[in-house]
Amino acid sequence: MDIQGGASIGVMQILNCIIRGELDGILVPVPQYPLYSATISLLGGSLVPYYLEETANWGLDIVNLRQSVAQARSQGITVRAMVIINPGNPTGQCLSEANLKEVLQFCYQNNLVLLGDEVYQQNIYQDERPFISARKVLMDMGGNISKELQLVSFHTVSKGYWGECGQRGGYFEMTNIPPKTAEEIYKVTCTSHSPNVPGQIFLGLMVNPPKPGDISYERFVRESKGILESLRRRAQIVTDGFNSCRNVICNFTEGAMYSFPQIRLPPKAIEAAKNAGKVPDVFYCLKLLEATGISTVPGSGFGQKEGVFHLRTTILPAEEDMPAIMASFKKFNDDFMKQYEDYGGYLRM
Numbered sequence: 001m002d003i004q005g006g007a008s009i010g011v012m013q014i015l016n017c018i019i020r021g022e023l024d025g026i027l028v029p030v031p032q033y034p035l036y037s038a039t040i041s042l043l044g045g046s047l048v049p050y051y052l053e054e055t056a057n058w059g060l061d062i063v064n065l066r067q068s069v070a071q072a073r074s075q076g077i078t079v080r081a082m083v084i085i086n087p088g089n090p091t092g093q094c095l096s097e098a099n100l101k102e103v104l105q106f107c108y109q110n111n112l113v114l115l116g117d118e119v120y121q122q123n124i125y126q127d128e129r130p131f132i133s134a135r136k137v138l139m140d141m142g143g144n145i146s147k148e149l150q151l152v153s154f155h156t157v158s159k160g161y162w163g164e165c166g167q168r169g170g171y172f173e174m175t176n177i178p179p180k181t182a183e184e185i186y187k188v189t190c191t192s193h194s195p196n197v198p199g200q201i202f203l204g205l206m207v208n209p210p211k212p213g214d215i216s217y218e219r220f221v222r223e224s225k226g227i228l229e230s231l232r233r234r235a236q237i238v239t240d241g242f243n244s245c246r247n248v249i250c251n252f253t254e255g256a257m258y259s260f261p262q263i264r265l266p267p268k269a270i271e272a273a274k275n276a277g278k279v280p281d282v283f284y285c286l287k288l289l290e291a292t293g294i295s296t297v298p299g300s301g302f303g304q305k306e307g308v309f310h311l312r313t314t315i316l317p318a319e320e321d322m323p324a325i326m327a328s329f330k331k332f333n334d335d336f337m338k339q340y341e342d343y344g345g346y347l348r349m
Contacts, residue, residue: 006156006158006168006169006170006199007117007119007154007155007156007158007170007171007172008035008170009170010154010170010171010172010189011035011036011039011115011117011154011172012035012039013185013188013189014115014152014172014185015036015039015040015043015045015081015115016043016188017181017184017185017188018045018080018081018113019040019043019044019045019080021044021045022044022045022046023046023076023077023078024045024046024077024078024080025045025046025047025048025072025077025078025079025080026040026045026046026047026048026079026080026081026082026083027048027049027050027065027068027069027079027081027082027083027112028040028047028048028049028050028083029049029050029051029052029060029083029084029085029088030049030050030051030052030302030303030304031052031090031091031260031299031302031303031304031310032049032083032085032089032302032303033085033089033090033117033302034301034302036083037303046072046077048068048069048071048072048077048079049068049303050064050065050068051064051305052088052091052093054251054262054308057093057251057252057254058088058091058092058093058251058260059093059099060084060095060099060102060103062102062103062106065082065103065106066106069110079110079112080112080113081112081113081114081115082103082106082107082112082113082114082115083115083117084103084114084115084116084117084134085117086100086116086117086118086120086121086131086134086255087120087121087123087124087131087254087255087256088255088256089117089120089256089257089258090256090258090260090297090299090302090310090312091251091258091260092235092251092252092253092254092255092256092258092259092260093251093254093255094124094126094129094130094131094254094255095129096129097132097137100132100134100137101137101141103134104134104137104138104141104145104149105145107149108145108148108149113150113151113152114134114149114150114151114152115152115154116133116134116135116151116152116153116154117154118131118133118134118153118154118155119154119155119156119158119159119170120159120160120255120256120257121133121155121159121160122159122160122161122228123159123160123228123231123255123256123257124228124254124255125228125231125232125235125236125252125253125254125255126232126252126254126255129254131255133153134151134153135151135153135173135175138151138175147176148176149175149176150174150175150176150177151174151175151176152172152173152174152175152177153172153173153175154170154171154172155170155171155172155173155206156169156170156171157169157170157199157202157203157206158170159256159257160206161223161224161227161228162202162206164202167196167198167199167202168195168196168199169195169196169198169199169200169201169202169203169206170199170203171203230319231257231315233319234315234316234317234319234322235252235253235259235315236252237319237322237323237326238250238253238259238313238315238322238326239251239252239253239259241322241323241326241327241329241330242259242261242326242329244330245329245330245333245334246333246334246337247263247264247265247266247333247337248261248262248263248264248333249261249262249264250262253315257314257315257316258312258313258314258315259312259313259314259315260299260302260310260311260312261310261311262299262308262309262310263281263284263299263309263310263311263333264309265280265281265284265309265340266337266340266341266342267342268340268341268342269283269284269336269340272340279298279300280309281298281299281300281309281310281311282298282300284298284309284311284336285297285298285311287332287336288311288329288332288333288336291332291335292328292329292332294313294325294328294329294332296311296312296313297311297312297313298310298311299311299312
């Protein structure tokens with residue numbers, strides 16, 4: 001295990017150890033947290049995308065993974081590692097145990113290092129797919145795979161019910177990394193010197209929380225449970241709010257802290273964006289900001305299929321404010337669609 005000033009630093013350092021040049025590829029989910037695309041580009045590697053399936057609640061398809069690897073190899077790219085973000089950012093999906101087993105088998109068969117971004121593991125808002133770490137699934141599988149598959153897992157104090165982004169505390173844990181390789185990784189991490197002291201303290205509290213019998217245990221359970229229950233209600237409010245809007249389709253936020261609705265922009269809106277020199281979803285998000293003060297991130301910042309548009313927003317505003325926020329969004333969206341739709345409307349599919 002190596003402690004860092006946030007999980008992002010650890011991700012960058014591990015990618016730095018994996019990528020040798022432009023013919024080294026990293027499998028990354030799309031949509032994805034831009035840390036990965038930016039770091040791979042900075043290090044001179046190649047991003048190998050595998051698209052999550054929105055109609056299957058942003059599910060991960062092994063067939064799609066095989067196709068992505070085959071296409072990369074046909075271009076002379078050596079795929080060296082695969083990234084999973086579980087729960088997903090920006091998509092909010094949670095991987096099932098069966099899905100994780102498929103991923104682990106795929107990585108083992110293709111000699112890939114698995115990078116498990118698990119920073120949102122406390123943020124789960126449904127009961128069907130509770131969080132289970134890739135490492136636990138790997139160890140439970142037994143056999144050669146549990147002793148040979150190389151895995152690096154990332155976690156942080158920035159998420160969960162702590163939400164201490166400013167403290168910059170994170171770590172990565174290495175499983176089945178050869179000792180000589182681990183030595184070189186530690187050399188790379190040592191160039192960053194020691195992580196900040198507050199971040200280390202918060203990490204200690206995260207991995208060793210109050211236990212039954214401790215003076216603060218009951219308060220800890222009450223407050224942490226209250227935060228997560230409120231986030232679950234907010235996830236439902238946001239999902240229902242988006243799905244009540246014209247030409248907006250939104251999967252339920254199963255985990256993490258975001259909602260990622262698809263905005264079905266009318267052709268006239270796409271043309272207006274082009275005339276304004278803007279990407280269509282950027283155009284929509286700027287209009288939303290100007291009209292309501294609601295700040296969102298265009299889906300194009302995370303990657304998406306051609307001709308499909310999204311935005312990402314958080315579920316973090318105060319619970320009592322959420323209904324008014326969603327009402328404001330709905331009014332804007334209805335007015336926007338009315339302005340740019342042809343007579344007879346734009347079919348919702």
